[in-house]
Amino acid sequence: MTRTLLVEAAEHAERAADAADGEAADRFDRVADDLRAVADESRSGPDHGWMAKRINTIREAASDANDDVRGHAEAAVESISEYREDVPGV
Template sequence: MTRQLLADAAEHADRAAEAADGETAERLGGVADDLRAVADESRSGPDHGWMAKRINTVREAADGADAAVREHADAAVESISEYREGVAGV
């Protein structure tokens, strides 16, 4: 489990936001900010519920978006999911 995965997810969410517009861009940008903040924290990191909420937000925001948005959104979800595999709990 490495926080670099969260930083990578933030980067992909940013790219998806840049490729999107309107509310979709805002939602994806918000997730990117959340991920970046958690990746930079010194505490233990996010729990499963926190990550699940961000994954759902990314998926919902990218639903129906163009291919560029979906590609980066999928990459963000993949990075979050990979990080999540190493988190104890659920």
């Protein structure tokens, strides 16, 4: 499993934040910060529950957004989901 996918997800979340306004932009920024933090850590990485919460936050923040925001949000979800495929457990 590669942490590059988490960095990619963070970059997409940042792009979504740049394209969004208000609370949605703040939520995307927080998720991007979370993803970068775990990508930089030396421990084993996030578990399924942690990633599921971030995916849910991304989807909720994008629910009423424009196409540009939704595109970046979906790309972030895809990167997280690809990373999750190699995480043991659930």
